[in-house]
Amino acid sequence: MADSIKERYTVGYALAAKKQHSFIQPSLIEHSRRRGIDLIKLDPAKPLSEQGRLDCVIHKLYDAVWKENLVAFRDKFPFVPVVDSPEAIERLHNRVSMLEVITQLTFSVSDGERFGVPKQVVVMDESVLSGGGAALGxxxxxxxxxxxxxxxxxxxxxxxxxxxxQEGMKILKAPIVLQEFVNHGGVIFKVYVVGDYxxxxxxxxxxxxxxxKIGTARGSLPFSQISNLTANCAQEEKNREEYGEDRSLEKVEMPPTSFLEELAKAMRESMGxxxxxxxVIRDARDASRYLVIDINYFPxxxxxPSYEPVLTEFFWDMVTKKKSHV
Ligand SMILES: O=P(O)(O)O[C@@H]1[C@@H](OP(=O)(O)O)[C@H](OP(=O)(O)O)[C@H](O)[C@H](OP(=O)(O)O)[C@H]1OP(=O)(O)O
Ligand SMILES: Nc1ncnc2c1ncn2[C@@H]1O[C@H](COP(=O)(O)OP(=O)(O)O)[C@@H](O)[C@H]1O
Ligand SMILES: [Mg+2]
Ligand SMILES: [Mg+2]
Structure with a gap:
């Protein structure tokens, strides 16, 4: 079927260079193109209304110029979905307001699973970290x-x-969130949400x-983006050698799908x-207790898996307004 006789739609994207490279892959462009959707790069510094017809805007940029541009566009074209609203995204830029989303959810889960967040306190004052007071609640x-x-x-x-x-806290700089470490079998569950998928x-x-170890270990241990570091096979192999045990992920049971779907839906609606x-981690001491530790915008x-068809279908729903954007 010739593309030219069908109506075509445009999704504009505004992303940092690294994000553009990882997300706007040729396979996604092609998948969307076949569905009648063209992905076009936006210039964040130029008025959006001057960048051609847009049926949807997706973005992950946080500078003031971009925000103003986006807000002006939304005022002028209120029926074009902006995914997502900068005000709603803002809440995820602070590790306290981020997890308040979870503690404020009111729905109860059907199958016996429970969810929550680990106990945490926020320290705003340097002197607490250097040992001047009772740091932990x-x-x-x-x-x-x-x-x-x-x-x-x-x-x-x-x-x-x-x-x-307490000694280990001296290395920290305020403002910082101190969150109780919860044993969880060394596995996290990353739950990706794309609209209702x-x-x-x-x-x-x-x-x-x-x-x-808790009785003997002292001080602090730095780390960063541990789940990304161990996502590749070479690292998995190294871990296996290092720990001398089978730490393969295959045997780990997933949380029930219906539970995650209910939780994701409630979060999506609550955050907009x-x-x-x-x-999400599963408490090693209570297998039906799940703790949300982090929420990321546009991960x-x-x-x-299958990111191209999933994202294409989402774009389709947005541009054809089959589903309203939350
Ligand atoms: O770069 P990637 O593909 O590892 O994605 C990062 C995410 O990894 P994930 O998909 O959860 O494994 C990553 O998730 P984590 O915080 O590592 O759980 C973040 O979403 C990160 O964005 P930001 O630096 O917080 O703005 C994401 O980084 P950006 O790609 O948005 O810069
Ligand atoms: N409360 C916790 N208990 C145990 N492990 C945790 C806890 N919080 C975070 N982690 C571990 O630290 C990693 C990074 O923390 P996270 O809050 O997800 O930060 P980031 O935004 O950098 O991904 C998690 O993927 C998990 O491996
Ligand atoms: Mg994380
Ligand atoms: Mg994060």
Whole structure:
């Protein structure tokens, strides 16, 4: 069928160079093109209304010029879906407001699973870190993971520390979130959401910490983007040698699909977002207890199986307004 006789649609994208490289792959362009959707690169500094007809805009840029451009476009063309609204995305740029999404959800899950977030406190004051006061609240116990409060996409925002004791906190800079480390069998579940599509994959995580280790370990241990580091096979092999055991992910049971779908739907509606993923761990001491530890806007979808048809179908729903964007 000739493309020319069918109506065509345009999805404009505004992404950082690295993101554009990983997400706008030739396979996605081709998949969308065959469905009648052309993906075009937007110039974030030029008014969107001067960049041709747009049936949908997708983006992951946070500078003020872009935001103003987007808001002006939305005011002028309120019926063109902007995926997603910058105000809704903003909530994910802070590791406290991010997880409040979960604690504020009111739905109850049908099958006995429970969900929540690990206990955490935010430290705004340097003196608390250097030992000037009781840093951890009554309920929070070592070890903790120290996470930068801002989750703004910078390399700095992914720099974490595993902290074993008060001494280990001296290395930290405020503002920082201290979150209780929860043993979870060394596996995280990454749940990708694309509109109403939900896909869970397993990734390697930090290994469990034994009671013995908790009693003896001191100080702090830095790490960054552990689940990405271990996503490749060579690293998996190295881990296997290092730990001298079979740590393959295949044997790990997935959380029930219906549970993740219900949770993803509730999060999507509550946040007003279409494109995100969230990291979930299963409490090693209680297999029906799941903890959400991270929510990311517009994550690395190219790592999701069948990303091209899934994203193309989502674009189709947006441009044909088959489904309203949340
Ligand atoms: O680069 P990728 O493909 O690893 O994707 C990153 C995500 O990896 P994931 O898909 O969850 O494995 C990554 O997820 P994590 O925070 O590592 O769980 C972030 O979403 C990251 O975006 P940002 O730096 O927080 O703005 C994402 O980075 P950007 O591609 O958006 O820069
Ligand atoms: N509370 C926690 N208990 C155990 N492991 C955790 C916890 N929080 C984070 N992690 C581990 O640290 C990694 C990075 O933390 P995360 O909050 O996902 O930050 P990022 O935004 O950099 O991905 C997770 O993928 C997981 O392996
Ligand atoms: Mg994460
Ligand atoms: Mg993150």
């Amino acid at each position: 009554e309920e929070l116990k070592f070890p903790v993971i120290a996470k930068p409060l801002d989750a703004d996409g910078s390399a700095r925002s992914h720099k974490m520390f595993l902290i074993y004791d 939900v896909k869970c994959v397993k990734r390697r995580s930090l290994p469990d910490i034994s009671e013995e 977002l279409n494109l995100f993923n969230f990291d 690395g979808y190219a790592k999701m």
